[in-house]
Amino acid sequence: MTQVIKEGNLFFHSDDWGYLPQGNQQGLGLYYRDTRFLSRLEWELDGVEIVPLHAKIDGAESLYRYTNQIVEKEGTVSFWRESLEIERQCWLHGGVLYERFRFSNLDRNPLETHLNVRLDADFADMFIVRGFQEGKVGDKQPVETTTEGLRFSYQGVDGLTRSLVVKVEPAGRSGEDGSLRIPLSLAPGEEQEVTLTYLLSVGEETMKAVQQEEAFNAFRRAGEEWDHLCPQVYSDSSDFNAMYRRGLADMRMLLTDVGDGLFPVAGLPWYAVPFGRDSLIAAWQSLAVRPEWAKATIRTMARYQGEKVDEWRDEEPGKILHEIRYGELAVTGQIPFTPYYGTVDATPLFLLLIGEIYRWTGDWGFVRECADAAKKAFRWIEEYGDPDGRGYTVYQRKSEKGIGNQGWKDSADSVVHRDHILAEAPIALVEVQGYVYQGQRIWSSLFRRLGEDKWADKLARQADALRERFRRDFWMTDESFPALALDKENRQVGTVTSNPGHCLIGGILDRDQSVSVARRLLSPDLFSGWGIRTMSQKARSYNPMSYHNGSVWPHDNSLILLGLKQSGFDREAEKLMQGLIDTGAQFEGHRLPELFCGYGREEGEPIPYPVACSPQAWAAGTAFVLLQVMTGLNPDPERGRIRLRPSLPPDLSWLNVRNLRVGSGHIDLRLVRSQGVVHAWVERNTTGWPVEID
Missing domain, CATH: 2.70.98.40 (Glycoside hydrolase, family 65, N-terminal domain)
Structure with missing residues (x-):
């Protein structure tokens, strides 16, 4: 150890x-x-x-x-x-x-x-x-x-x-x-x-x-100042309380500043650097806790936004970075991480996060500040992200020392057909299309308000067309579930994985598809009892000890959790939350690891993955997503209100939260389950927005 x-x-x-x-x-x-x-x-x-x-x-x-x-x-x-x-x-x-x-x-x-x-x-x-x-x-x-x-x-x-x-x-x-x-x-x-x-x-x-x-x-x-600025959480689950406190401590540890404010790096010990995808997702998870981290993340990513075509670094105009390194090999150009841009999801996540920052803070000035960077990102999606004109955002490595698979499952064997044959690039990942769709819908509305009607109309058309293509090309009728990806021949990579769970956020799936996805994610072949596996037990390539083909990643589960809640699957969300809380209780200090092995709960306690980063930012941020889903907070800056639809996992009967960050202030909440119904009280509200409780 x-x-x-x-x-x-x-x-x-x-x-x-x-x-x-x-x-x-x-x-x-x-x-x-x-x-x-x-x-x-x-x-x-x-x-x-x-x-x-x-x-x-x-x-x-x-x-x-x-x-x-x-x-x-x-x-x-x-x-x-x-x-x-x-x-x-x-x-x-x-x-x-x-x-x-x-x-x-x-x-x-x-x-x-x-x-x-x-x-x-x-x-x-x-x-x-x-x-x-x-x-x-x-x-x-x-x-x-x-x-x-x-x-x-x-x-x-x-x-x-x-x-x-x-x-x-x-x-x-x-x-x-x-x-x-x-x-x-x-x-x-x-x-x-x-x-x-x-x-x-x-x-x-x-x-x-x-x-x-x-x-x-x-x-x-x-340390005392930090504790004062962060939300305080109390419940009758000592395990959740400890997981939340550990998440705060770990996120504080993982913050850095390269000139635009404190934001989360990926994880320790090997990824203590700006990391596009990981930093963006961790900031997204943390919006109700410290929204300034998300703003600093966006500003940092915009500072390094791609400016030219450089195949050595997989850089293209408008693209958001994957990773920056500062050591001797990077400074002398012996490795391409200065920064390196070999990621397909960081650019749409960048767009998505700006919209989420606005939703949680109502800071219109920040949206204006980001508008030009957003346009550059959309141009990348349209021009460089779709080189073969299929209408999907794809990746294909160009750098000889770059990364082959450029989604969050970036190990060499992670994008694999049902017959155990690796997919060939250019590859269109299922969750990336969901992120792009969300970004287009969000920014169509934001550009409309900015008076940029041409951009708003264009993005609305692109979103509608993407949704129609996606529902046709990715849906596997025999599995009633989306494919992991489309390969270079536009064939479905039909292995059942956790990735489509991210598409429950944002509406790219229709209602019947969402119901089918939610049910499958919580079925025994994907849900281990501790969390949702990265790959179905029924898949030929399933391996519970693998990095991406059967393990469980808390951050992956947290994004699925957001989608379950947004899509109205509260019972499924409660089951998943309880599994994650129980998992945290099995690890030292209630720290959720980067990942753990995918063995089922019936086989005993969760088994650690041998080289997982600990702490990892988006694993720490998972506790914040649980808090958000429990409260059911849904800020609506356009209408100037906050909606609440609370729900609690089975082992919690009450929850008190102080200092949640929403709008221009804070909110204190008390949740109590009585006769199977979770009731909510607003004990303080300085957000500037009234609260409506569903």
Whole structure:
């Protein structure tokens, strides 16, 4: 197992006890902008064997407690076991890693020893650490010893000098092998602290530290401010309460700012970067919690919107990025992620999210701000997204180092026919057509209000035509369910998957089709009891241990959940919510993982997927979607009102919510189930919109 703490662009990925063992194969380290600045961190005490006791990891802070084995000299006990209390704190603040040891002697005898710390910094690019790429790299410089500690440095092939300065108090002896040796002298009842500060620099960018106590207090104040700004949730389900709190903590951890405000990156440890699809969906999930994240996400994506045709990066005018990387390989052009645009769904999700921001906030000024970027995105959908003129938005990789499958199920075997043969590109994914349709309908209305009637009429016509084609070409009559995709020959990729569940949002399916889809999604071959599988158990390619062909992804379930609620399938939504809440209760800290294996509930507890990111932004955001579906909040800025259609999963009988973000203010709600009916009360409303309860 491993642990991660993160703040901004800096994260520390360690083993369960905060160590970075030399030569570890798990990619452990201290990372900043896709470079590993610290690759080894081990410590020990002379002559004293350490016993780990407890570890607590929370956001940007970790706390570890250790004690000691018995110390004997020439057959005589010189220091009794469990008499040394060791507390070690690590936290991140302002781009700096702070580490503090506190040693307390609880024995009647004194203890004389040394704290030995062994460090190394390999300055490896993230893609090299993960074994994905090889390339030309720079030179690591000899370790320098200083009066305060150590300095590691690296001259990159990108012309940048990267360095790590380690300062230790009290001063000890530093070695050119990256070691620090600090004397400890503890009388009975005495306590001693040792602090280490890790300062990074990249080119002209240098992190600056403050006194540790000042840094720790600032870190704690930021946490208190965060708690004050977020909605508070209380219910009679301790599991849901804990899942929601964990979602908030994880989302805070995953926020970053590249110039346009805080927004969610994808996940840790490997995707702590702007990530088109993941960032957009996580922001969408979070609208009732912190809508400013969604605005920052849109502004960030618009800043990097495609401007030209560049096959190396799969870039095209108007396209929204897939992923940005900042390491040595990216800066020198050895990989195309600067940014890389190989995603088919980020562009329609960008359009969809702007409309959702307006729906939740009523901020018309923001819509005006985004109108030009929206036009560019629609031009991409019409011109570059449909190169073969089929009337569908498709993908086909052009970059030699790009991604083959460019939907959210992007593994090489994820788009597969019923006969187990992989589909060939260009491929039109089912959910992408649903996103495009939603974007067209939303923006037809928005452009009409902007006075852009030509755009409004054009998008309305395109939406109607797409809906008609879609219902004809994607519907599988033998399964009464939409196909996963259409391949390059316009043949249905007929494997039954979770993807069509996203089409329950927005209206591209007719009513009878929606009923059939909702029923199938909750049938035993797709619903495991914990969540909806990515692929039906009946499919030839089904594998419950696979990444995309039978596993369960919470974010996938959250979008299906939104569709079930929007389409009026409340009972199905309640069943799915209960499954997800029960799943969260089975994982440490009630953290929903990126994904888990698709084994059925009858086979026992949910089985973790071995390399899932944890935390993952759109998994954290799933808790916020559950909250939204329970309250049944449906803002309507055009009519200046809020509709409520509450429902609760079976294990909840009441729910109180304070500080939900809607319109220009907040709303407090109380829900209570009585005799099978969920009743709602509005206890505070500063949104500017009246509430109607269905």
